[in-house]
Amino acid sequence: MSTYEIVPIAPEKLDAMRAKGEDEFGNPWKPYPAGGWEPLRCCLNESVPGEAVALICYTPWTEPSPWMEAGPVFVHAERCAGYLTRDRYPENMGRGKCMFNTFDADGNRAYEHITFVSPGDAYEDTLAELLGRPEVAFVHVRSVEAGCLAFEAHPAR
Ligand SMILES: [Zn+2]
Incomplete structure (x- = not known):
């Protein structure tokens, strides 16, 4: 049994960004065809060439913190199955x-x-x-x- 839980970007957070048409920092949600190499933070897998992905700015922090870091990540443009094997x-x-x-x-x-x-x-x-x-x-x-x-x-x- 694993002693840890792997945590991808929360699907609800991404849904909210898709609905709003921008990420949490005001960057527009702009789907484009993947090159097939992009590491996707919604399901923790590589993209399939041609599927719709988006490049967003993301921070895992949910409250203000001086340690907060935000940066670019790739995600599926549409909701995906997510990362299901969180113990692995x-x-x-x-x-x-x-x-x-x-x-x-x-x-x-x-x-x-x-x-x-x-x-x-x-x-x-x-x-x-x-x-x-x-x-x-x-x-x-x-x-x-x-x-x-x-x-x-x-x-x-
Ligand atoms: Zn995904």
Whole structure:
């Protein structure tokens, strides 16, 4: 049994952006045909060439925080099935050089626990071990090369 929960962008948040025609920062929701390489943060998979995707600015923070980071992410232009196997580390996302950006229960960055992983490392075990530390409340998995947020991870409830 897994000890963590993988958290993609909430489908309700994306629905609200689609309905409004813009992301939470006022960028227009502009669907276009995928090239087939885009990492999609709604379902944590790569796009299929030609399907409609959108590039938006997204922040996982829901309340004001000095640690807040917002950045570009790709999502499906229309609602998709989402990421259903939340107890499993994604097969096609967060597999390159990644930063496991650690935060404490107050939402402050837990600097001394930040961990970098590369292909060949045990991503699942490293994430589980980090989230097992009492000082770590949640983790943001980020691509080192692109800087983009891949997904959040929380201890399993
Ligand atoms: Zn999707």
